[in-house]
Amino acid sequence: MGRRSDHSRAELERLIIAEGHAHMAENGFARFSAREVAKRIGYSIGTLYNVFDNYDRLILAINTYSFQLWTDHLNARLDGVEGDRIRALVEGYFSFARENTHIWMAIYDHHLPPDVEMPEEFALQRGELTGIVVREVAVVLPDHAKDRATTLARSLIATVHGHCTFALNGTFALMGETEPMETALARVRESIAAAQRDSRIRTD
Amino acid sequence: MGRRSDHSRAELERLIIAEGHAHMAENGFARFSAREVAKRIGYSIGTLYNVFDNYDRLILAINTYSFQLWTDHLNARLDGVEGDRIRALVEGYFSFARENTHIWMAIYDHHLPPDVEMPEEFALQRGELTGIVVREVAVVLPDHAKDRATTLARSLIATVHGHCTFALNGTFALMGETEPMETALARVRESIAAAQRDSRIRTD
DNA sequence: CCCGATAAATGATCAGTGTTCAATTAAAAT
């Protein structure tokens, strides 16, 4: 058939991402299939490849959408929390991963081949999550240490990420660790406290 | 052909792992192929599937071998270091990952399906790496806190792992972080210092 | 109203994958 008025290019793109996302949630990265996504949306593989011209760009779009949901999840968790916003952040990181295991893992299971590049718009969307953390870390740092917020935030994300990874991939279970989230939070607290102390020394 | 005297079962197994490991190092998890490994060792796919009766068990064997090399790498790095053994540990973690990117990533790219279980021997081999870290962490903790070494070590491995992951998968580059290893070491130092302080308080 | 022009959608086709298993082959036992 030719042009079908029931779906514009943009709509089709969103449809593919939505259905691809659902398929990823159900099957995970290893069993994901572009053909299956095509079936789900009721189009042929050809059409899917017209919109996303290769597998990696499709996965990239789906994973970027996951980042969007993750960002929303974090913001929702933070909204209205007056006291311990750092805890809310760590809990939000973990709970999204726990409630969307396949989705979360797919983000890190996929590695861009060197010949495919990340669209800038995607990189920006992914960066928003970092932005949230940077802002919250900045709040708990003393004035004279605010400039360290970005560096520290990136590192704390990595710390929490490592704990979250081991929690979901079974490494912690194998090691005997039973409360990964609380452990991650403890590490984050220690590093923030150290940063607070550091700057106090320099200010006194 | 029937039984060929040139390779015993055990030898064949080692040959497959060795050649599979080399193939993994060259191509990475996504482009790894059992067929290609069969070609490399000069046997048919059938033979390969007689030794490792599915793909996951083959990858499991290759990745466990990687853990063995990683453990050796860490021990070599630690050997003779009198002063800063914690730094040696973190540097060893990173340098192995950096020098064996595909190999290291494959360990975490592969997820065991629920119906395939990890052989106990493999789990033990993988646990040795943790053992090294636990011992070294115990050394720097005061006597009254030695019992916390295991818990803390697991958490510190996760911390370093998170930083290493972001260093290799491009997340840190995207964020602007340029010295992931030193950053990871800083976090580790803070947490060890906190553990040392904690126990001092309880002992005073 | 019809007819090109344009754009969207198709699916057979290709090269590759993991996996299976009846058939083959070689060695060992009798």
Add this chain to the structure above:
DNA sequence: ATTTTAATTGAACACTGATCATTTATCGGG
């Protein structure tokens, strides 16, 4: 020499990502 045993094979199957000539529908102009 013959049977038994075990290792090895590779064609076959159902799938995958990717391609692209072909078909199909819509639209603009005569």
